[in-house]
Amino acid sequence: MSDEFAKDVAEGLLATPKTLPSKYFYDAAGDDLFIQIMDLPEYYLTRAEMEIFRDQTDALIQALGQVPDQPFELIELGAGDGQKTFYLLKGLLAAGYDFTYVPVDISSNVLEHLQRYLADKLPDLNIRTEQGDYFKRLKVLQETDLPRVILYLGSNLGNLTDDKSKAFMEKISRRLTAGDRLILGVDKKKSADIVLPAYNDSAGITSAFNLNLLTRINRELGGEFDLAQFRHAPEYDEENGIATSFIESTADQDIKIGTIGKTVHFGKGEKIKVEISRKYDLPIIRKIIADTPFEIETVFKDSRSYYLDIVLLRD
Numbered sequence: 001m002s003d004e005f006a007k008d009v010a011e012g013l014l015a016t017p018k019t020l021p022s023k024y025f026y027d028a029a030g031d032d033l034f035i036q037i038m039d040l041p042e043y044y045l046t047r048a049e050m051e052i053f054r055d056q057t058d059a060l061i062q063a064l065g066q067v068p069d070q071p072f073e074l075i076e077l078g079a080g081d082g083q084k085t086f087y088l089l090k091g092l093l094a095a096g097y098d099f100t101y102v103p104v105d106i107s108s109n110v111l112e113h114l115q116r117y118l119a120d121k122l123p124d125l126n127i128r129t130e131q132g133d134y135f136k137r138l139k140v141l142q143e144t145d146l147p148r149v150i151l152y153l154g155s156n157l158g159n160l161t162d163d164k165s166k167a168f169m170e171k172i173s174r175r176l177t178a179g180d181r182l183i184l185g186v187d188k189k190k191s192a193d194i195v196l197p198a199y200n201d202s203a204g205i206t207s208a209f210n211l212n213l214l215t216r217i218n219r220e221l222g223g224e225f226d227l228a229q230f231r232h233a234p235e236y237d238e239e240n241g242i243a244t245s246f247i248e249s250t251a252d253q254d255i256k257i258g259t260i261g262k263t264v265h266f267g268k269g270e271k272i273k274v275e276i277s278r279k280y281d282l283p284i285i286r287k288i289i290a291d292t293p294f295e296i297e298t299v300f301k302d303s304r305s306y307y308l309d310i311v312l313l314r315d
């Protein structure tokens, strides 16, 4: 990971404009901060998707299109703490379904927690964890010949541009067979007064989460970032429905990063783009899956219609 991290950091910080990949947010400190983000009053996303999984569990189970006595795999990309999926897992076990849960996550820390939590709460669950970057480990979708349901929740797709989303959905669909399904959880396009605070909370947790990327570079790559000289600067383009998180340099400065053997110059006000969080509606999703064998089968919404869980059927 460290070699790849060094390569990605060098590439991103020596480019114009500067960028850093958001997948590096999730070290142990980042995992903890993200758990705090999910509890923030401004961060409506988790609560909205949680409500769907908690209040519509039976309908979701029906929408998976499986039958109790036929084994299948439930594979989750970027499982995190599995809090929403828990309702589904519990419901499936109670209804006697025969399935294996396969959480995939880049963070081994997250997977260890999840495994311990589920062993305690759902001791009858069959579980096989897979640690790795799901963009590179998609063969995990083809490890058995069983029917598959993929969960891709938390609006994780929204961290990709639409072109990259298209390519990723195509790649996933090529690994699936007819009748397999993917549940895609996405945040809905809405006004800036609701969206922007979700990325700029008053307690400063999102800021700490973003700036932790610099702490990680300091620790793992011998970086010399002074966090007091940088700030979290989110923006939301309401018309296109794209929130972007930047880390902004508050001074003109040169930062040495030992492992990559470079000094990176930052002008005052210069920004590093660290994450986009795209917001969707069904026409945008239809465009993204247009060249894939996926079709929209069912759409679940929360009570405020802030969030969508879309069941895609692989033809």
Ligand SMILES: C[S@@+](CC[C@H](N)C(=O)[O-])C[C@H]1O[C@@H](n2cnc3c(N)ncnc32)[C@H](O)[C@@H]1O
Residues within 6 Å of the ligand: 022, 023, 026, 034, 046, 077, 078, 079, 080, 081, 082, 083, 084, 104, 105, 106, 107, 110, 132, 133, 134, 135, 153, 154, 155, 156
């Ligand atoms: C935003 S959290 C969402 C967690 C959960 N799915 C939810 O909806 O609450 C993203 C999770 O995906 C993981 N993740 C992010 N990028 C990843 C990647 N490229 N490959 C595998 N896991 C990734 C992170 O470690 C984190 O646990």
